[in-house]
Amino acid sequence: MKPLIIKFGGVLLDNKDVLSKLFIVISEYKKNFKRPLIIVHGGGSVVDALMDRLSLPVVRRNGLRVTPADQIDVIVGSLAGSANTTILSEAKKQQIPSIGLCLADGDSVKVKQISEELGYVGEALVGDPSLINLLLNNGYLPIVSSIGITDEGKMMNVNADHAAVALAKTLDADLILLSDVSGVLDGNKQLIASLTQTEADHLIAKGIITDGMIVKVNSAFEAAKTLGRPIDIASWKESDKLIELFNGKSGITGTRIIA
Numbered sequence: 001m002k003p004l005i006i007k008f009g010g011v012l013l014d015n016k017d018v019l020s021k022l023f024i025v026i027s028e029y030k031k032n033f034k035r036p037l038i039i040v041h042g043g044g045s046v047v048d049a050l051m052d053r054l055s056l057p058v059v060r061r062n063g064l065r066v067t068p069a070d071q072i073d074v075i076v077g078s079l080a081g082s083a084n085t086t087i088l089s090e091a092k093k094q095q096i097p098s099i100g101l102c103l104a105d106g107d108s109v110k111v112k113q114i115s116e117e118l119g120y121v122g123e124a125l126v127g128d129p130s131l132i133n134l135l136l137n138n139g140y141l142p143i144v145s146s147i148g149i150t151d152e153g154k155m156m157n158v159n160a161d162h163a164a165v166a167l168a169k170t171l172d173a174d175l176i177l178l179s180d181v182s183g184v185l186d187g188n189k190q191l192i193a194s195l196t197q198t199e200a201d202h203l204i205a206k207g208i209i210t211d212g213m214i215v216k217v218n219s220a221f222e223a224a225k226t227l228g229r230p231i232d233i234a235s236w237k238e239s240d241k242l243i244e245l246f247n248g249k250s251g252i253t254g255t256r257i258i259a
């Protein structure tokens with residue numbers, strides 16, 4: 001059975017109760033279904049809060065955080081440090097054997113600087129599956145932050161949806177993108193059950209899909225095309241539906257992205 005990557009981030013990391021509930025579901029899933037799981041996480045809102053406390057500016061271009069040299073250390077501390085360890089703590093509470101990693105560990109996802117303008121922001125590329133497969137074969141749950149390192153040894157901030165897609169390609173894994181919304185919403189804030197690239201392009205052009213959701217939808221199409229299967233975007237809030245979602249059942253919840 002293919003491994004499953006569950007990606008989450010955003011305000012979930014500020015919400016310990018919901019994060020705890022999600023880990024109860026993950027623990028149940030691990031006990032009942034022998035499928036290897038991997039978590040990839042972001043934590044953009046945790047970084048935003050830290051930037052605010054440090055009076056550092058937050059600038060995003062096309063959904064990506066501009067990351068100057070004087071911010072990369074605090075972003076690494078926030079994502080690969082506190083966000084990663086917060087998630088690890090929830091796994092430990094559920095007695096799930098787990099390990100905190102970043103994209104550079106085992107060269108699992110390769111990273112290349114995107115442009116001088118964006119600063120220390122990395123493009124996520126297919127890497128080496130060996131380390132994560134070794135951990136999965138030994139029963140560990142890898143919890144991977146979206147911090148990477150270039151071949152030249154520069155730390156990079158990677159959008160966590162991009163990171164999750166690159167890791168899914170590396171491991172030939174299934175992928176679910178969990179967020180703080182029930183899925184992709186239309187102009188009347190109603191959930192869209194499934195989306196093709198043409199429909200999505202139209203909603204982006206009309207300004208109905210904006211900001212981080214543009215990155216998420218485009219990442220999902222990229223993954224769906226390469227992996228040859230649909231990708232679900234759903235909410236981490238709907239814990240009662242997640243097991244079925246993890247098992248690939250359609251029409252349960254969220255938006256199904258179809259290449």
Ligand SMILES: Nc1ncnc2c1ncn2[C@@H]1O[C@H](COP(=O)(O)OP(=O)(O)O)[C@@H](O)[C@H]1O
Binds near residue numbers: 008042179214
């Ligand atoms: N059409 C849309 N449907 C749903 N969410 C949207 C849409 N357009 C923009 N968004 C915004 O995208 C956000 C999710 O993207 P993002 O904040 O990057 O999520 P995450 O942190 O989970 O990766 C939602 O909270 C919402 O504010």
Ligand SMILES: CC(=O)N[C@@H](CCC(=O)OP(=O)(O)O)C(=O)O
Binds near residue numbers: 146
């Ligand atoms: C380059 C870039 O934009 N990096 C993101 C990484 C975190 C992330 O993607 O977090 P979510 O999954 O919560 O959105 C950032 O700094 O916010």
